[in-house]
Amino acid sequence: MKFKAKSHPYLQLIKRNFSGFVLCLIMMVITHSGFAQQWESQFVKIQSNGRLKYIADKNKNIIPDFSRVGYHQNDKVIPDVKTVIVLSATGDHDQEKIQQAIDDLAKKQPDENGIRGAVLLKKGTYKIPGSLKIATGGIVLRGEGDETKLIASGKGKRKTIMASGSGRANEISGSRIKITDHYVPVGTKSFTVASSKGLKVGDQIMIYRPGTTKWIQDLKMDQIEPGTGTIQWTPADYNLEFERVITSIQGDKITIDNPIVMAMEDQYGGGEIYKYTFEGRIAEVGIENLYLESEYKGDTDEEHGWDAISFNKIENSWIKNVTSRYFGYSCVNLGHDSKQITVMDSKCLAPKSQIIGGRRYSFNNDGQLNLFMGCYASEGRHDYVTGAKVCGPNVFYNCKSENAKADIGPHHRWAMGTLYDNIITDGEINIQDRGNWGTGHGWSGVNQVLWNCTAAKAAVQNPYVSGKNYAIGLKAKKYNGRLKGRPDGIWEGQNKAGLNPQSLYLKQVEESKK
Template identity: 60%
Template sequence: MKKIILGSAVLLLLIAGFSFHPIKDWQSKFVRQTKNGSLQYTPDEKGNIIPDFSRVGYYHGDKEIPSIAVVKTLQPSSNSEQEIQAAIDELAKRTLDKAGFRGTILLKKGTYKINGTITIQESGIVLRGEGDDTKLIAAGTDKRPLIKVTGKGSIKEVEGSRAKITDAYVPVGTFSFNVANARGFKKGDKIIVSRPGTKEWIRDLKMDQIVERKGTKQWQPEEYNLRFEREITKIEGTKIYLDNPIVMPMEAKYGGGEIFKYTFDGRIAHVGIENMYFESEYLSDTAENHAWDAVLFDKIENGWVRNVIARYFGYSCVNLSGGAKNISVLNSNCFEHKSVITGSRRYSFNNDGQQNLFMNCHATDGRHDFVTGARVHGPNVFVNCTAKRTHADIGPHHRWAMGTLYDNIVTDGEINVQDRGQMGSGHGWSGITQVLWNCTVKRSAVQSPYGVSGNNYCIGLKGEKVAGHFKDRPEAI
């Protein structure tokens, strides 16, 4: 594992495959770099710290993304879509090797016309081009993803495995807590850290008092039963240690928390999309009847998208749905969206999943270029990314994203973390433990929700700080 300095070279993360030299003599009252290059975090009066965002992306950065051997090579043809899908389906029948891969399908240079969606539903398949000269054109007038990578099923609780968290307050940034009974758990177990939604919590956030307009929905407790995916790294008595930190406090006054083991039968792994160019046909600059996503991932873990370009899509270059976990999106670009400029469009790099990394990505003409949706469970990271000619803002979009780092994001628009109130259908507070670190913006509003469930942070910002949609909301740290 290699150390790197991200952002304007001040926040040290541990992500395999990239290496920069540490920068000397930088200071923050929240985190400081020690002589050996490690980070030391300063807790607040409750023990909360800025969490460690290093363990995101492909295998948490513990493994480099591999180069998988080519087992099938295709050339452009008048039947490209069927040939690509047939090659994927054929490869899916192969036995996985010891590393969990089946092989790579190489698309040689040229133009491949795709009228539908290329679908990958099995583990261990890599789809690779020869760079920008391998062009996949989403033809026709259907709104769809060009490439869809998805497994099956959903998270299922292992019956009888629940254990109550006994600590009255589990602070942000900690990797451990005590439970009533640790018997039945072991190192390596995949668990859910569960936090209930309660009326008291919503009341203190004032999300049952959203100023209404037509279509506004007040927050409901049952919609905020939060489930963070974690793995046990160690057990000492009743103390459970995790592979990733807590990014939202567990508080007895709001119902505390529990852990339980889970399965996700049907979730796939080890799929990569790399080294190619995607383009959508369109009828006009505001056309809506054409391809929406270049690449869509769901129900997959430990995969990647790297070195791709998407042009003229209505929604995204890469869209990670809620079942996508530990995905690395690297060195990719989303240019010149084509759609009406309004809601639910032009989300260049969208993340609804957990423990995902977007690094060295760039966008033009988008709305929400680096964005999370509702109830997105962190940690998640956007780092070293740019956005130009923006039509809206970067940041958590609505209804409580938890634990996101925006590190060295440069935009000619805005990055906002705020109470969005009645925007949309009642967006409300967009997130908690949202960290802006050395970002460059035209303007930015960063607020914290009344001291409820932690804080948001804005450190090293270059650009104008503004009050936000509601000027009376508390300012972030």
């Protein structure tokens, strides 16, 4: 299979920005597959014309298209933003000087693409005793690679770089419309509403899937075995909202930009749509070419830098070529209101904390339509991970984990529609009922796809209702997971080389550009 990178801007981006590690990984996969007999999944096949064909189940559910995640849904290449301000490390109030440069740039009028410019930090060591805050869009904070060192100095848990807007998504009054289809399957981008009056192509809509008592009962999430602080699931906590854009309207049938990643069923309350605004959300923020390190007192010290980089209330932004070392929680932490973020070619190294819950989530994603690719983590607990009620699609692609202390995968309550593609770990990858772990995590995820991944061992289970989880071409020892008696997930081609396509994500991106 050949990718015509010249005609696909996003594939050019991948080729141009991948670290040496990821390029070596791809070459190893390609070389190895040359000696293995190729095979195809029964769920995603390659037709004679070279395009993918998705095989539906009896309810017309298919594996979703994950191609339109990350910065501007792959429609734009991450820009090379012009440097406007240049700073050098002096050891004299470095944090205040960097913050002032950010604040000064925020006053500059953005260009037609929403870009204000970049602050360049020259090689050197910058002490950051608090947090650097970016609250305005169009600002890039850039270094000169690992020799531009930001040191989270002193005591106290904190985020070293914080990029966040304000406010929240607000429903436009009177815009809520009922979805009339009795069943909206996973993977579809079209459905019928009671009326398309008042809707137009380009509208931002929220797809609303209510939590209901019957759904929770059928999932048995009102029967979690009690533990320390266990909370049974309640309907009000599981009203799910997926951000989408209308791309076509034909009568009362609308088409959206990204697929449904959790089926909507009459028996569980169906679904609705409504238009919304998010006035305070910012965009076009970049963090590039930086090394971040936290001071610490000992291997289990927790009063020091916690997140190297934190994003929230932000969209169409990026983090690339950053390295974190000695932070207690993460290199990158994307909050619930982070959308269409690309995190690439970044490393999370040698975290310092206790090795227990709530620590060492190397690359954490709680938002939607986000992409992590070409990343590396060592000594983390949950290196490529989603949190509670994470509304997909989301993608982790071509990432590696070493010296893992726990597992990769959906970690908390009910993540929906995540692709783990060519992920390699010496730890576990699990998609399971977590039972009373935490405060009663229960089912961690649904419509999760492991594609051509490698792990020491894995548990992949299907929830009782609402979808499936897939292990396709997974090279790992299969085990039962934490709790017995749960339905087995979909396993196909376990420990079998030669899966075609080698990367579902890259193939989907290629097709999206045609």
